[in-house]
Amino acid sequence: MREKVIEISNLKKSFGDLHVLRGVDMELYRGENLVVLGRSGTGKSVLIKIVVGLLYQDEGSCKVLGQEVEALPLKELNKLRLKIGFSFQNSALYDSMTVRENLEFPLTRNVKNLTKAERDKRVEDVLDGVGLLATINQMPSELSGGQRKRIGIARTLILNPEIMLYDEPTAGLDPITCVEINNLINQVNERYHTSSIIITHDLTCAKMTGDRVVILLDGIFSSQGTFEEVFRSEDPRIKSFYDYNFINT
Numbered sequence: 208m209r210e211k212v213i214e215i216s217n218l219k220k221s222f223g224d225l226h227v228l229r230g231v232d233m234e235l236y237r238g239e240n241l242v243v244l245g246r247s248g249t250g251k252s253v254l255i256k257i258v259v260g261l262l263y264q265d266e267g268s269c270k271v272l273g274q275e276v277e278a279l280p281l282k283e284l285n286k287l288r289l290k291i292g293f294s295f296q297n298s299a300l301y302d303s304m305t306v307r308e309n310l311e312f313p314l315t316r317n318v319k320n321l322t323k324a325e326r327d328k329r330v331e332d333v334l335d336g337v338g339l340l341a342t343i344n345q346m347p348s349e350l351s352g353g354q355r356k357r358i359g360i361a362r363t364l365i366l367n368p369e370i371m372l373y374d375e376p377t378a379g380l381d382p383i384t385c386v387e388i389n390n391l392i393n394q395v396n397e398r399y400h401t402s403s404i405i406i407t408h409d410l411t412c413a414k415m416t417g418d419r420v421v422i423l424l425d426g427i428f429s430s431q432g433t434f435e436e437v438f439r440s441e442d443p444r445i446k447s448f449y450d451y452n453f454i455n456t
Contacts, residue, residue, distance in 0.1 A: 210237040212370055212402045213258060218267035220253055227253050229426030230267070235370070235404060240396055242405045242417035244437075246448070249423050251406040255372045258404070259291055260284045272369065289317055292363030292401070296375040298355040300347040300362070307343045310334070310362050317366060333361040336398060337391060353384035357391060364399060371395065371403040377412045389415040410449065422448070 213235035220228040227250035235241050245251045256262040257269050260276045269276045274287060300309050310330045314321060321329075334340045337357040347355055356376065363371065376392060377385040389412050395401055405416055413420050414434045421431040424444055430437045438449050 211235065212237050212272055213404070214268070214270040215254075215258075216268040218254070218257065218269060219265050220250070220257065220262065221265055226426055228264070231423075231426070231428060233421065233428065235402055237402055238396070238400060240392065240403045240405060240416050240418045242407060242413040242420045242434075243423060244407060244410070244413050244420060244448070245423035246408055250426060251408075251423055252374055254423070255293075255374060255404060255406055258372065259288055259293060289366055290369045292366070292368035292371045294356075294360050294363050294371065294373045294376060296378050298347075298359030300355055300358060302347050304347075305343070306334070306339075306345050306347070306350075306358055309347070309358065310365050313362060313366055329365055333364045334358075336364065336395070337361045351384075353380055353387060356380065356384075356388055360391065360395065364395065367399070369402065371401045373403060373405045373407075375407055375409075376405065377407065377409045382411075385409065385411065386415070388412075392416045 211234045215231055215233040218228050218231040231254065243251050243254065253262060257264055258271060258276065260279070263277050271287060272290060276284070279287060301312070304312065307330055310333065311326060314326055314329060331340060334343055337360055339354060339357050342350060342354060350358065373392060376388050380388060392403065392405065393416055396403060405412065407413055417434055419431065420434050420437045421428045422437060422445060429442065430440050430445060438445065440446070
């Protein structure tokens with residue numbers, strides 16, 4: 208039986224009268240890339256914030272690596288978060304730090320007793336893993352948008368997370384760089400044996416990276432399966448989503 212690393216059941220979340228999640232059920236399996244598709248404002252980012260305990264649900268259950276996130280004391284929640292890599296949409300690099308210093312920052316905060324040589328090796332290994340070892344002494348302002356995205360992914364990998372969460376990984380990038388980032392997501396999965404949730408409204412990203420795809424519509428997952436299975440649907444909301452991405456260009 209495949210191991211579930213995330214189990215979400217009947218998850219509901221509202222902000223006042225705005226009902227964002229209306230009863231979401233989802234599993235992420237060990238070693239899987241799961242794409243969550245949806246239009247802007249449909250609750251995709253709310254979902255992954257609940258996974259890492261940045262928000263809490265109103266109803267339902269969210270278990271990560273067997274632990275109910277909502278029930279964890281802060282100390283235990285922080286331990287769990289070290290096993291989850293969160294790749295932010297804007298890369299979230301510190302502009303005043305070099306690439307090396309950006310990558311060292313989570314190490315010095317979370318992994319005690321590393322020697323300088325061990326720290327250097329970790330930094331160089333993850334930079335090599337994203338193909339940007341040559342940028343180690345550069346500032347973020349000297350990098351392209353795609354390079355900053357790669358460095359942001361490298362920084363999440365440096366703590367060896369079991370789970371990767373990607374929030375709109377191709378947003379704001381040109382089509383060629385989007386393909387490079389999609390390939391990198393697959394390479395990360397293979398090289399680091401991660402299990403990943405990829406939040407996106409980019410169907411090319413979904414098609415290239417997703418072992419399985421779920422579509423969030425009106426606060427619930429209305430369809431899930433392989434990319435081809437999902438877009439075989441006759442649901443006009445799903446068909447219009449496909450047509451907008453692949454026809455009206």
